[in-house]
Amino acid sequence: MGGSTIPRLSVFDDTHPQMRILVAEDETIIRLDLKALLERAGFEVCAEARDGEEAVALARSEQPDLAVLDVKMPKLDGIEAARRILDERPIPIVMLTVKPFREQDLLPAIRTARARHDELAALRDEAESLAEALAARKTIERAKGLLMQKESLSEPEAFARLRKASQISGRPLKVVAEALIAAFGESV
Numbered sequence: 001m002g003g004s005t006i007p008r009l010s011v012f013d014d015t016h017p018q019m020r021i022l023v024a025e026d027e028t029i030i031r032l033d034l035k036a037l038l039e040r041a042g043f044e045v046c047a048e049a050r051d052g053e054e055a056v057a058l059a060r061s062e063q064p065d066l067a068v069l070d071v072k073m074p075k076l077d078g079i080e081a082a083r084r085i086l087d088e089r090p091i092p093i094v095m096l097t098v099k100p101f102r103e104q105d106l107l108p109a110i111r112t113a114r115a116r117h118d119e120l121a122a123l124r125d126e127a128e129s130l131a132e133a134l135a136a137r138k139t140i141e142r143a144k145g146l147l148m149q150k151e152s153l154s155e156p157e158a159f160a161r162l163r164k165a166s167q168i169s170g171r172p173l174k175v176v177a178e179a180l181i182a183a184f185g186e187s188v
Contacts, residue, residue, distance in 0.1 A: 024055035052076025143177035
C-alpha cells in the first residue's frame, strides 16, 4: 500500500477544529445514515436524540457546535426544539424538512448555517462594542460639560484635564469621567 493515507473529507479546511454535531431524528435508520454521512465528512456526532425533548436536553449537556433536527419528531417537534435550544445557547441549526435527505444538500446547508451563525455572532459583538463606545463617549461628554460648568473651563481645557487625570491615574478615560461625575454628586 506504500503508506498512502485516505484523505479526510471535510466541508471545512484544516483551520476549523472538528465540529461537534447533535443529530435529532426519530427514525433510527435515517439517524444512523445521518451520523455516518456526517462522520465521513469529518464531523463528530457528539449526541443523537430520538425526539425533541431529548434534543433539547442533549444540546444543554453536550454543548454541540451545530444541531441537525428533523422537523417532525415525537414529544416536541423540531421547530419548538430549535427555539428552546436557541433560547439557552445560540448555535447554528439545520432543519431536515424533506426525507430522504441528500448529501449534496445537507453538507452545503451545514456550511451555510455555520457561516451565517459566525457572521451574526460577529455583528452582535460589533454592535455591543459600538454600544459600549457610545456609552463611554456620553459619559466623557457629560463629565466634560460638568467641568466646563463648575470650573469655568473651555471644552478643550475640560477634555485636557480629563485626559491628564486618565494618564496620571492609569485608568481609562471613561472611568475617570464616571468618578468625576460622582464627585460632583451627579448620577452616572
